[in-house]
Amino acid sequence: MLRRAALPVAAASFCLALVTAAPASAGGGICSRGPAWMSVCADSPGDSGTSNDSKPGRGGGGKPPASGGGASDWTDTPACAITRLEPQPPAGHPLWQGHGPGDGAIYLNPCLGAGPDGVRNMDLMGAAFWSQNAPAPAVDPAVLAQRAVDSMLLSGPAIVSPRGDGTYTVGVPVWMWVSQSQTTWGPNSASASAGGITVTATARVSRVVWSMGDGSSVTCTGPGTPYAASRGMAESPDCGHRYKATSARSPGGKYQGTATSTWSIDWAVTGGGQTGQLTEVRQSAFTVAVGELQVVGQ
Numbered sequence: 640m641l642r643r644a645a646l647p648v649a650a651a652s653f654c655l656a657l658v659t660a661a662p663a664s665a666g667g668g669i670c671s672r673g674p675a676w677m678s679v680c681a682d683s684p685g686d687s688g689t690s691n692d693s694k695p696g697r698g699g700g701g702k703p704p705a706s707g708g709g710a711s712d713w714t715d716t717p718a719c720a721i722t723r724l725e726p727q728p729p730a731g732h733p734l735w736q737g738h739g740p741g742d743g744a745i746y747l748n749p750c751l752g753a754g755p756d757g758v759r760n761m762d763l764m765g766a767a768f769w770s771q772n773a774p775a776p777a778v779d780p781a782v783l784a785q786r787a788v789d790s791m792l793l794s795g796p797a798i799v800s801p802r803g804d805g806t807y808t809v810g811v812p813v814w815m816w817v818s819q820s821q822t823t824w825g826p827n828s829a830s831a832s833a834g835g836i837t838v839t840a841t842a843r844v845s846r847v848v849w850s851m852g853d854g855s856s857v858t859c860t861g862p863g864t865p866y867a868a869s870r871g872m873a874e875s876p877d878c879g880h881r882y883k884a885t886s887a888r889s890p891g892g893k894y895q896g897t898a899t900s901t902w903s904i905d906w907a908v909t910g911g912g913q914t915g916q917l918t919e920v921r922q923s924a925f926t927v928a929v930g931e932l933q934v935v936g937q
Contacts, residue, residue, distance in 0.1 A: 721748050721774045724767060736769050743771035778834035780913045784906035786831040787840040788917060795923035796847055796898040797823040800866065803893075807929045809882055814875040815849055816863025817898070824862060825902070830909070840906035842919065848901075851880050852894025852927065886929040893926040 724745040728734045734745050747767055796817040807813055821827045825843035832838075849857040863878035874881075886894045904917040 721746050721777050723747075723773070734767055734769060738769060743769055744773070746770055746774060748777075775834055778836045780836060780838050780906075780908050781915055783831040783833060783836060783838035784840050784904075784915060784917060787829040787838055787906065788842060788904055788919060790829045790831065791827045791840075791842060792822055793827065793842060793902055793919055793921055794822045795921040796844075796900050798898055798923055798925050800863075801896075801925060801927040803926045805928070807882065807927055808932050809885055809929060810932070811872065811881070812874040813880045813882065813927070814864065814866040815857070815859065815878045815880065815898075816865050816875075817847065819862050823900075837909040838906055839909060840904050840917070842902045842904040844900045845903040846901050847878075848899045849878075849880070850897045850899070851882070852886070852889065852896035853882055853884065855880070882927075882929045884929070885931055886927065891926070893928045896925050896927060898923050898925065 828841045830839040859878035902919040907914040
């Protein structure tokens with residue numbers, strides 16, 4: 640059973656009083672335990688702690704208080720991690736909502752009262768709440784997004800051309816293209832859920848970088864155009880290459896190339912709210928034999 644209560648001004652005074660009695664540097668004050676309380680404690684008179692840079696996690700943790708004389712045992716606790724308030728309020732404090740110490744505990748949810756820029760609001764209304772049992776760990780939507788992406792089984796480009804069993808000619812245009820499927824090109828969508836949150840991610844290939852094996856590379860923003868005999872000696876309109884030397888001196892008599900796809904992924908929490916982007920890279924290998932044009936005399 641979990642209940643949240645609006646935190647009255649008296650609770651803010653309680654926070655300040657505790658900080659004065661147990662500053663963050665002592666390791667026992669609530670400033671070092673919950674970022675949501677830190678904004679209030681930072682302006683506490685007489686608090687002389689020093690600030691340490693935070694290490695933002697994937698969930699986008701905040702920044703340490705900007706004021707030079709503020710509290711600051713700024714921890715690596717994730718921005719939305721629900722933590723137990725230490726020390727607990729004294730018996731009879733409004734936060735207990737009529738319960739007594741030992742009957743559940745008071746917890747902090749730093750997500751509540753956060754501004755759009757991630758900075759904790761000075762208003763602590765709702766940041767602290769009573770719960771009979773320890774709440775489940777908060778879920779980072781970015782972690783769920785990555786879980787959704789992992790379930791897609793994204794693959795490298797499905798290369799159609801150049802063909803490993805084909806023979807190409809020096810100076811003659813080579814057309815590169817790939818076949819398209821959900822796992823090799825997209826769009827590919829998947830969802831992951833935990834803690835009452837569902838995140839849906841959609842992945843698409845945004846570009847393919849072809850390393851041709853001769854020291855050159857070609858970047859294509861599409862899958863490439865399939866070659867047709869009617870095109871003759873024309874160059875590919877969007878993804879092509881000309882070899883300037885034979886592959887005779889390469890291992891196996893073939894150039895060893897790779898096609899590397901970049902997947903651009905957009906994710907969003909179902910029902911609106913937080914969104915983000917991820918990038919994944921996949922690679923496929925190919926070989927291509929390149930020879931010189933042979934002229935047969937009459």
